[in-house]
Amino acid sequence: MEKVHRLYPALKERPNEKGMRLSGGQQQMLAIGRALMADPKLILLDEPSLGLSPIFCKNLEHQMKALQKEGHTLLLVEQNARMGLSLSNYAYVLENGELSKEGPSAQLLKDPDVIKAYLGV
16 A cells, blocks of 8 residues: 555545545546555556546656556556657557557657657647
């Protein structure tokens, strides 16, 4: 529990609050915190930024980087391409449900097709 509270101090401040009464970002923290209680080696995250404000997305990104530094492996499915690529070593890009690109994330961040289609540049 100490690890969860260190990563998500906002949850420590509301120990008796029901999950359904938390904000979207706090609910995401709660879900990840519950997963961390099992001390997993691998954490599967499906669209963790969906519906979150830009500030919560940035916080979530920092928290996921902290988890990686602590030795957790993240398997991430993410619609926010910039965040997903910044958190990953290797990525698969899907277009209309089919694999369109794959490779090291640093390489995909520089790929003109990925930049144009997914990074809004």
